[in-house]
Amino acid sequence: MVPVSDGPTITTIAERAGVSIASVSRVLNGLPTRENTVRRVLSAAEELGYVPNSVARSLKSRRTNQVAFAMADIGNPVYLAMIREIQPVLKAAGYRLVLHSTDADVADEIDVLRGLGERYVDGLIMIPLRVSEAHLKAVEAARAPVVIIGSVPDGTRVDNIRADSRTGVRLALDHLHSLGRRRIGFVNGPLDTVPGSARSTAYAEALTALGLPYDENLVEIGDFYRAEGAAAVSRLLARAPDLDAIMCANDLIALGALEVLRRAGRRVPEDVAVAGMDDIDMAAAAWPALTSVSLGSAERGRAAAELLLDRLGNGEREPRVVTVPPRLVVRASTAGEETP
Amino acid sequence: MVPVSDGPTITTIAERAGVSIASVSRVLNGLPTRENTVRRVLSAAEELGYVPNSVARSLKSRRTNQVAFAMADIGNPVYLAMIREIQPVLKAAGYRLVLHSTDADVADEIDVLRGLGERYVDGLIMIPLRVSEAHLKAVEAARAPVVIIGSVPDGTRVDNIRADSRTGVRLALDHLHSLGRRRIGFVNGPLDTVPGSARSTAYAEALTALGLPYDENLVEIGDFYRAEGAAAVSRLLARAPDLDAIMCANDLIALGALEVLRRAGRRVPEDVAVAGMDDIDMAAAAWPALTSVSLGSAERGRAAAELLLDRLGNGEREPRVVTVPPRLVVRASTAGEETP
DNA sequence: TCTAACCCCGTAAACGTTTTCAGTAAGCCT
DNA sequence: AGGCTTACTGAAAACGTTTACGGGGTTAGA
Numbered sequence: 227m228v229p230v231s232d233g234p235t236i237t238t239i240a241e242r243a244g245v246s247i248a249s250v251s252r253v254l255n256g257l258p259t260r261e262n263t264v265r266r267v268l269s270a271a272e273e274l275g276y277v278p279n280s281v282a283r284s285l286k287s288r289r290t291n292q293v294a295f296a297m298a299d300i301g302n303p304v305y306l307a308m309i310r311e312i313q314p315v316l317k318a319a320g321y322r323l324v325l326h327s328t329d330a331d332v333a334d335e336i337d338v339l340r341g342l343g344e345r346y347v348d349g350l351i352m353i354p355l356r357v358s359e360a361h362l363k364a365v366e367a368a369r370a371p372v373v374i375i376g377s378v379p380d381g382t383r384v385d386n387i388r389a390d391s392r393t394g395v396r397l398a399l400d401h402l403h404s405l406g407r408r409r410i411g412f413v414n415g416p417l418d419t420v421p422g423s424a425r426s427t428a429y430a431e432a433l434t435a436l437g438l439p440y441d442e443n444l445v446e447i448g449d450f451y452r453a454e455g456a457a458a459v460s461r462l463l464a465r466a467p468d469l470d471a472i473m474c475a476n477d478l479i480a481l482g483a484l485e486v487l488r489r490a491g492r493r494v495p496e497d498v499a500v501a502g503m504d505d506i507d508m509a510a511a512a513w514p515a516l517t518s519v520s521l522g523s524a525e526r527g528r529a530a531a532e533l534l535l536d537r538l539g540n541g542e543r544e545p546r547v548v549t550v551p552p553r554l555v556v557r558a559s560t561a562g563e564e565t566p
Numbered sequence: 567m568v569p570v571s572d573g574p575t576i577t578t579i580a581e582r583a584g585v586s587i588a589s590v591s592r593v594l595n596g597l598p599t600r601e602n603t604v605r606r607v608l609s610a611a612e613e614l615g616y617v618p619n620s621v622a623r624s625l626k627s628r629r630t631n632q633v634a635f636a637m638a639d640i641g642n643p644v645y646l647a648m649i650r651e652i653q654p655v656l657k658a659a660g661y662r663l664v665l666h667s668t669d670a671d672v673a674d675e676i677d678v679l680r681g682l683g684e685r686y687v688d689g690l691i692m693i694p695l696r697v698s699e700a701h702l703k704a705v706e707a708a709r710a711p712v713v714i715i716g717s718v719p720d721g722t723r724v725d726n727i728r729a730d731s732r733t734g735v736r737l738a739l740d741h742l743h744s745l746g747r748r749r750i751g752f753v754n755g756p757l758d759t760v761p762g763s764a765r766s767t768a769y770a771e772a773l774t775a776l777g778l779p780y781d782e783n784l785v786e787i788g789d790f791y792r793a794e795g796a797a798a799v800s801r802l803l804a805r806a807p808d809l810d811a812i813m814c815a816n817d818l819i820a821l822g823a824l825e826v827l828r829r830a831g832r833r834v835p836e837d838v839a840v841a842g843m844d845d846i847d848m849a850a851a852a853w854p855a856l857t858s859v860s861l862g863s864a865e866r867g868r869a870a871a872e873l874l875l876d877r878l879g880n881g882e883r884e885p886r887v888v889t890v891p892p893r894l895v896v897r898a899s900t901a902g903e904e905t906p
Numbered sequence: 907t908c909t910a911a912c913c914c915c916g917t918a919a920a921c922g923t924t925t926t927c928a929g930t931a932a933g934c935c936t
Numbered sequence: 937a938g939g940c941t942t943a944c945t946g947a948a949a950a951c952g953t954t955t956a957c958g959g960g961g962t963t964a965g966a
Binding site: 279290301313344512513 | 640641646650654667825847853
């Protein structure tokens, strides 16, 4: 466990096997070599417990076999679901995963992008919570392939994975409407975030499509976490006590909503139906189990990894945009039969 | 975004500034240099948008500024809690985090350890689910500092972070006992895992200490996941319908237990009290909120990171063992007043 | 004016690989 | 047997840094 003196290198092997380092390299890389040489080199390598130095290899080959993933916060189950898909895909392709948690700090995210110049990774998958001009500039200037999860302006020259939260919100609201709900509240996260703004627009549009009025009293802004979500739901309940459903911009908020409603003595779904978004693992484990719109976190993660690998194999192709369709997962919090 | 022709190197800068690469390097590293040279180099670097190549730097300096974290499965909330602590500590010290998910596969874990020879990281934090002879051998032979989270045999020459699940189980059982529970079931994960075996012993010991008999019918083995845990709880309920409490070897199992009990029409905690271990985020969000023994995942993560950093600064000190004390977090699932 | 001391700077080696290029030995054909 | 091809090998360069070493210029002291 204590750092060993100094590991063997191909030079050590070459000396012991009585050949040149070139031959050693060839043998180790499976290039055609005389049987006898192969044997000598391999046994020397074996005896010495040789392990190739990946740093030296990277310097020469200009590839690190590492890919970075940058997100706001590993604690967020959505990002976690993505990592769970990304990791095996990369691993299968021989890449290691380097993790960056940026706390949604723009400067930090730009740093990551500029850091690509250091060449410690071959590519980057990034999921910025907010997308600024600075981001776009940095992305275009990046020294390695980048895949962005989360919509960027059309025309940005970057591989892009998108969720379709517009359709997603629409699915949920249609569902609530079909259950007879007409006073449907909406609890969102910050409007200056990518998901926040998209879902805000989507809510308004869906109401219009359903012929329901947009009532400011039915909308509340908090943050994408449980505690903040719960607080926002409390405010919403106070302002619009007559609501019969709450659409939450993500599942963490929805979990907070369940808690608040329970404390307030409102039955879910009888009195108030609750729907979330993202379909995180916890949604199924909640009680009542949470109806949620899956935005395909896992699929987006996988798609991002695949897109990046593809790009790493072919640097010159045109940027691609992949949109992952949403899917409504109906559970007890809207359509439940169970009562406590 | 498309890979740029070829980034500037110190050679490029040297040419433009009309100095040698040595001077460039000196300036960039802040070594004493004539004012005039400094200015020329810095402005050349600026104009060229120079970013140092970390691979070349690593090759020379023999440090990568990367640390690996290897665990069975990123999906597990316990490991996640650890990562959340480890990441910022490492980041503050200038290290990047490389993630390995091993699926608890021994061969895979050994691979990670042997991979240290490739020198792509300066150190490793590993949390093996099972600890075999092969592990210990590989750890002792590792070419870079290693910190193991999870007990290893005394005397193993490796920095080691331990939870104290013995005391943890004891805390929970004392608590249940003090609430008047006497038929306390136990749902565990596989006995050949580090936590599984520790908690199994601890359960038996705690019963003895409390003067309660060990009843085989009260013990069931499943796996450390919700679904498997739920199945195990079902079997347990069938075998011992008279139990009045269930101690679960982790919170995922406990969440499964809540579900099964609810379906079975048993009230929690009135009919059956439920306690878990690990105190994952979800425990507080469950309903009823889950009593859980915190084994200090966050603290263990942080301690591991700090121990590794310390070791990276001082390779020769004696291995250290840090034990993080458990803490009982009482919530509604054992001591709740609320009823549905 | 000469020497000593000092300060910068450039040359070159080194880190551990991969890869090009040229050379040698062996085998084959005529 | 001599020339040609083939098959393998070794020397050396290269990847982009850091750093030991020594040389050259300047300044100060004698």
